[in-house]
Amino acid sequence: MKTQRLEAFSDGVLAIILTIMVLELKIPHGDTWADIQPLVPVLLSYILSFVYIGIYWNNHHHMLHVTKQANGAMLWANLHLLFWLSLVPFTTGWMGENHFAAIPTAAYGIVMLGAALAYWILQRTIIRSQGANSSLAKLIGRDLKGKLSPLLYILAIGCAFIHPALAGFFYVAVAIIWLLPDRRIELHLSEIED
Amino acid sequence: MKTQRLEAFSDGVLAIILTIMVLELKIPHGDTWADIQPLVPVLLSYILSFVYIGIYWNNHHHMLHVTKQANGAMLWANLHLLFWLSLVPFTTGWMGENHFAAIPTAAYGIVMLGAALAYWILQRTIIRSQGANSSLAKLIGRDLKGKLSPLLYILAIGCAFIHPALAGFFYVAVAIIWLLPDRRIELHLSEIED
Amino acid sequence: MKTQRLEAFSDGVLAIILTIMVLELKIPHGDTWADIQPLVPVLLSYILSFVYIGIYWNNHHHMLHVTKQANGAMLWANLHLLFWLSLVPFTTGWMGENHFAAIPTAAYGIVMLGAALAYWILQRTIIRSQGANSSLAKLIGRDLKGKLSPLLYILAIGCAFIHPALAGFFYVAVAIIWLLPDRRIELHLSEIED
Amino acid sequence: MKTQRLEAFSDGVLAIILTIMVLELKIPHGDTWADIQPLVPVLLSYILSFVYIGIYWNNHHHMLHVTKQANGAMLWANLHLLFWLSLVPFTTGWMGENHFAAIPTAAYGIVMLGAALAYWILQRTIIRSQGANSSLAKLIGRDLKGKLSPLLYILAIGCAFIHPALAGFFYVAVAIIWLLPDRRIELHLSEIED
Numbered sequence: 001m002k003t004q005r006l007e008a009f010s011d012g013v014l015a016i017i018l019t020i021m022v023l024e025l026k027i028p029h030g031d032t033w034a035d036i037q038p039l040v041p042v043l044l045s046y047i048l049s050f051v052y053i054g055i056y057w058n059n060h061h062h063m064l065h066v067t068k069q070a071n072g073a074m075l076w077a078n079l080h081l082l083f084w085l086s087l088v089p090f091t092t093g094w095m096g097e098n099h100f101a102a103i104p105t106a107a108y109g110i111v112m113l114g115a116a117l118a119y120w121i122l123q124r125t126i127i128r129s130q131g132a133n134s135s136l137a138k139l140i141g142r143d144l145k146g147k148l149s150p151l152l153y154i155l156a157i158g159c160a161f162i163h164p165a166l167a168g169f170f171y172v173a174v175a176i177i178w179l180l181p182d183r184r185i186e187l188h189l190s191e192i193e194d
Numbered sequence: 195m196k197t198q199r200l201e202a203f204s205d206g207v208l209a210i211i212l213t214i215m216v217l218e219l220k221i222p223h224g225d226t227w228a229d230i231q232p233l234v235p236v237l238l239s240y241i242l243s244f245v246y247i248g249i250y251w252n253n254h255h256h257m258l259h260v261t262k263q264a265n266g267a268m269l270w271a272n273l274h275l276l277f278w279l280s281l282v283p284f285t286t287g288w289m290g291e292n293h294f295a296a297i298p299t300a301a302y303g304i305v306m307l308g309a310a311l312a313y314w315i316l317q318r319t320i321i322r323s324q325g326a327n328s329s330l331a332k333l334i335g336r337d338l339k340g341k342l343s344p345l346l347y348i349l350a351i352g353c354a355f356i357h358p359a360l361a362g363f364f365y366v367a368v369a370i371i372w373l374l375p376d377r378r379i380e381l382h383l384s385e386i387e388d
Numbered sequence: 389m390k391t392q393r394l395e396a397f398s399d400g401v402l403a404i405i406l407t408i409m410v411l412e413l414k415i416p417h418g419d420t421w422a423d424i425q426p427l428v429p430v431l432l433s434y435i436l437s438f439v440y441i442g443i444y445w446n447n448h449h450h451m452l453h454v455t456k457q458a459n460g461a462m463l464w465a466n467l468h469l470l471f472w473l474s475l476v477p478f479t480t481g482w483m484g485e486n487h488f489a490a491i492p493t494a495a496y497g498i499v500m501l502g503a504a505l506a507y508w509i510l511q512r513t514i515i516r517s518q519g520a521n522s523s524l525a526k527l528i529g530r531d532l533k534g535k536l537s538p539l540l541y542i543l544a545i546g547c548a549f550i551h552p553a554l555a556g557f558f559y560v561a562v563a564i565i566w567l568l569p570d571r572r573i574e575l576h577l578s579e580i581e582d
Numbered sequence: 583m584k585t586q587r588l589e590a591f592s593d594g595v596l597a598i599i600l601t602i603m604v605l606e607l608k609i610p611h612g613d614t615w616a617d618i619q620p621l622v623p624v625l626l627s628y629i630l631s632f633v634y635i636g637i638y639w640n641n642h643h644h645m646l647h648v649t650k651q652a653n654g655a656m657l658w659a660n661l662h663l664l665f666w667l668s669l670v671p672f673t674t675g676w677m678g679e680n681h682f683a684a685i686p687t688a689a690y691g692i693v694m695l696g697a698a699l700a701y702w703i704l705q706r707t708i709i710r711s712q713g714a715n716s717s718l719a720k721l722i723g724r725d726l727k728g729k730l731s732p733l734l735y736i737l738a739i740g741c742a743f744i745h746p747a748l749a750g751f752f753y754v755a756v757a758i759i760w761l762l763p764d765r766r767i768e769l770h771l772s773e774i775e776d
Binding site: 210217266273277283288292296 | 399403411413
């Protein structure tokens with residue numbers, strides 16, 4: 001089975017998740033700047049989640065790029081990942097509307113942690129199917145970012161109960177880690193394509 | 195007519211169905227765990243339907259994989275299936291929000307039964323068009339799962355009026371039956387691809 | 389410019405239109421059959437529009453199938469069609485929620501008329517670009533259905549003010565006309581593919 | 583990395599943005615023309631944004647058409663553009679529901695300005711990656727439209743506080759500038775394809 005339809009379906013779900021999150025920016029009845037001021041934390045949490053979904057799309061893209069064949073286990077590991085990501089609009093909206101209160105901010109981290117573990121499971125499933133000399137295993141290397149992220153999420157969940165800004169700091173930190181261009185991967189990908 | 199656009203369109207509809215279901219997880223106004231406690235049955239019914247839509251996507255994928263040509267009858271049989279599946283977010287939300295009350299739980303089964311029959315009709319339409327030696331007919335074999343599912347749905351609909359947990363048991367049972375990997379199909383598919 | 393991306397984009401919009409219509413089936417608070425009884429007209433208008441969007445997708449599919457190249461005029465004629473179709477969820481919901489009252493039922497016809505004219509414009513734009521021997525011109529032939537539909541919509545709009553059932557009759561009639569398999573087109577299409 | 587998946591993902595997001603905007607046309611409870619009269623400004627702002635999103639889709643299509651390879655920087659510049667466009671349903675609805683009041687009308691322009699700048703950044707990112715002899719640089723030429731639009735948006739934002747009709751005039755002007763067929767580009771594109 002080719003990975004093409006898996007990719008197209010995931011793209012569809014990710015595009016919808018990205019776009020329905022904006023529906024949490026509820027249109028206010030008034031027409032002054034003051035009326036949209038309460039939306040600022042909602043917008044901030046939207047931007048954070050937009051970047052996260054963008055990162056997932058990006059990494060998912062790279063991962064499937066080096067995966068030629070899909071099997072049943074991969075389809076379900078992929079749906080499992082999409083399940084966690086589908087909860088992101090909910091936690092994003094809950095956190096934003098409650099102005100980063102402790103419990104919604106922790107819930108945000110729990111869903112991100114679930115997504116990170118689901119991603120890791122999908123990765124392992126693909127690598128196992130590719131056997132020794134797996135091109136995905138080569139691509140991710142030691143996978144430092146992948147190992148660091150869950151730890152930072154757990155830290156953020158704990159910190160949410162001390163001060164939400166601390167949790168926010170760790171959420172932003174994870175995003176920045178992944179946004180930093182990974183010269184090694186780009187090189188590796190261009191090698192594969194040559 | 196190629197089946198490609200049929201596949202892409204179905205993927206789009208299924209991806210949207212999967213994702214709009216999450217909109218039923220209405221963001222609560224409070225910021226405590228108690229505030230999201232009433233959402234637990236909504237989340238449970240969401241997970242059940244997510245798995246069902248995943249199974250349909252999976253099976254649909256396999257079915258169209260062995261279908262080379264699409265005709266008008268197939269397009270409409272496919273739209274008929276999508277119609278029933280498009281009602282799943284409604285029954286999922288209704289069942290979840292009413293904490294698995296008898297009638298919504300039965301309504302859930304009625305829509306799943308409609309989808310199962312629509313799937314069967316689509317299957318028959320494809321097999322008929324392929325004539326003797328249909329590769330889809332070979333793929334599904336005796337189609338035990340396909341024959342068992344409607345029976346289990348009917349049982350679940352009846353049981354919903356006795357005790358919702360009984361209905362829930364049958365809904366979960368159908369999902370598990372389909373989730374069990376079907377070694378025969380995977381083998382068959384890899385033969386086709388070789 | 390290839391028509392592929394035009395097709396993919398239209399599929400996306402049509403799939404979303406089809407699916408968001410179901411959001412008008414608002415989940416009731418009660419858990420009895422009586423609670424969903426007021427939804428019956430909403431469901432009926434949903435089914436009608438589902439079939440219409442299915443017909444448009446089908447015909448659009450056939451039309452682009454015989455169109456090799458897209459130009460700027462086609463892109464905009466296509467967006468114009470999608471604009472009218474994007475209003476279908478609104479008129480569908482308005483008609484259904486008001487139990488086929490005169491004005492919403494007429495408004496439904498006005499949007500369908502707009503879509504029919506937009507489809508005709510798109511058709512003319514493609515035929516003009518293909519010049520003499522246009523394969524689309526051959527495909528549609530005398531285009532009886534295309535000429536009859538706007539007339540029936542106009543009739544339905546007028547009849548909505550006499551009795552909604554009369555308007556409903558004409559709406560269903562248009563759908564049936566298009567659902568009847570068009571042996572000539574299927575033959576023609578299989579010739580093209582040979 | 584091919585630009586195909588980038589294109590498919592952007593198409594998905596644009597199709598969803600286009601379609602969820604129509605959800606702001608809230609179905610009224612009454613069934614008379616008077617009941618939908620308050621929706622007229624919402625419809626007008628919907629039409630304006632529909633045309634804008636159509637223009638973006640069109641230009642994005644042309645831009646990626648002459649881009650063979652995508653890199654990480656492009657993926658993020660593209661997501662940045664999609665972010666601004668994802669805010670269009672919000673500002674469209676806010677402007678429409680407040681009947682083109684000053685601040686929502688200015689906010690509409692701010693988001694359009696953000697999208698225009700994001701588009702320009704994406705364009706520069708692609709041109710830089712293509713080096714000298716960039717086919718995109720040739721395609722856009724002096725990019726008069728691209729340079730004029732931000733200026734007109736800024737004018738419109740300022741004018742919103744004088745009279746909304748003036749701002750509306752500039753918004754419509756930008757749309758018309760882009761709708762005018764660009765014979766040079768169509769010629770250039772057909773050359774490339776030959």
